[in-house]
Amino acid sequence: MVKKLIKVIISLSLFIVFLVVCFALFAVFSIAGWLHTYKTFTQKELVAVVELEGMQIDEQGYEYTTIKYKPVKDQSALTSIFSSREGDGDQYEETKEYKIYGDQVELGGDFIKFSNALNLFGIKNIYKVSRLEGDFSNPDKAANVEKGKRTVYAINGGTDDYWKFLQENTEDMDFIVDSVYGSYSSKFIRGEKTTYGLYVTEDGFILDDIDKKKD
Known part of the structure; x- marks a missing residue:
């Protein structure tokens, strides 16, 4: 029972880390895209x-x-x-x-x-x-x-x-x-x-x- 609980906690932790990484990558690419768009259309x-x-x-x-x-x-x-x-x-x-x-x-x-x-x-x-x-x-x-x-x-x-x-x-x-x-x-x-x-x-x-x- 304890092992199953540990596995669940680890799985949830990895899933949360995955979501955080995905969100961070999305934010980085969104900001980069916005900056690139700004430079492209206003030069x-x-x-x-x-x-x-x-x-x-x-x-x-x-x-x-x-x-x-x-x-x-x-x-x-x-x-x-x-x-x-x-x-x-x-x-x-x-x-x-x-x-x-x-x-x-x-x-x-x-x-x-x-x-x-x-x-x-x-x-x-x-x-x-x-x-x-x-x-x-x-x-x-x-x-x-x-x-x-x-x-x-x-x-x-x-x-x-x-x-x-x-x-x-x-x-x-x-x-x-x-x-x-x-x-x-x-x-x-x-x-x-x-x-x-x-x-x-x-x-x-x-x-x-x-x-x-x-x-």
């Missing part, structure tokens, strides 16, 4: 430095400015899926200049957002800066802008056919691709020179003040 990387010269007005009354676009050294889409650009923020490509008509500038491009399941495994969303555009906030100027005053530049070859194909067939590939869309961010052109960082996040592009601590 912010510098794509380019954008310098806007002060606004000027031509003889016909149209606002314009010169933009200096300095992109961070490129990674291929394949590389950017599996690795981080962090630490390469001081490596830039050749600076390019563009003359933009308008009192605001819009910059962005093509964005492919993978499914959340793939994001959890570290597969990042991919993007390409493909368009720089000037626009007028004044509706009359925007509607009656002269030919040649409407400035749109294709960056990195512009939007490609592969992106268009994915956008048209997203529903058939929803187990891999969550969404395919164009993402753009705009800023008003000030009277003085201003500098912004073009960043990419898990939701798309944003023009923001340069993050000195990180970049």
Whole structure:
């Protein structure tokens, strides 16, 4: 009788230990998964430095400015899926200049957002800066802008056919691709020179003040 009681106590003790270990492992993996999810879906990387010269007005009354676009050294889409650009923020490509008509500038491009399941495994969303555009906030100027005053530049070859194909067939590939869309961010052109960082996040592009601590 005593032996049976001891066996029961040992069995219960082992079962309790097993439950505690299982709970601890579950907690560890849950926290690790949460931290990994947080990093994956909120990371912010510098794509380019954008310098806007002060606004000027031509003889016909149209606002314009010169933009200096300095992109961070490129990674291929394949590389950017599996690795981080962090630490390469001081490596830039050749600076390019563009003359933009308008009192605001819009910059962005093509964005492919993978499914959340793939994001959890570290597969990042991919993007390409493909368009720089000037626009007028004044509706009359925007509607009656002269030919040649409407400035749109294709960056990195512009939007490609592969992106268009994915956008048209997203529903058939929803187990891999969550969404395919164009993402753009705009800023008003000030009277003085201003500098912004073009960043990419898990939701798309944003023009923001340069993050000195990180970049």
